[in-house]
Amino acid sequence: MYPFIDAQERDADSLLGDLAASAEAKAAESLALRRSTLEENAELVAIAASEMARRFAAGGRLFTFGNGGSSTDATTLATLFARRR
The missing domain is CATH 1.20.5 (Single alpha-helices involved in coiled-coils or other helix-helix interfaces)
Known part of the structure; x- marks a missing residue:
C-alpha cells in the first residue's frame, strides 16, 4: 500500500x-x-432515480446497510432520504 x-x-x-x-x-x-x-451510467442513474421517486410516492421505503467504512455511506444515504414525520 x-x-x-x-x-x-x-x-x-x-x-x-x-x-x-x-x-x-x-x-x-x-x-x-x-x-x-x-x-x-447517467441514463441508468436517471432511471433508478425515477423508479425510486415513484416508489417513495407510493409509500415505499429505502433500506440501507453497510459493513465497516461503507456503513457510514449507508447512514449518510439514509439521512438524505429521511422524511420527517
Missing part, C-alpha cells in the same frame, strides 16, 4: 511528503472513478 515506507526510514519530512502525495493521488483517483462511473 505504501511501498516507500520501510523500517530504515529516518527522514520524517520526506516520509510525510510521500504520505501526503500518496493521499492526494488516491483522492484524485477516487474522484476520477466517481466522475467516470456517473458519466458512463
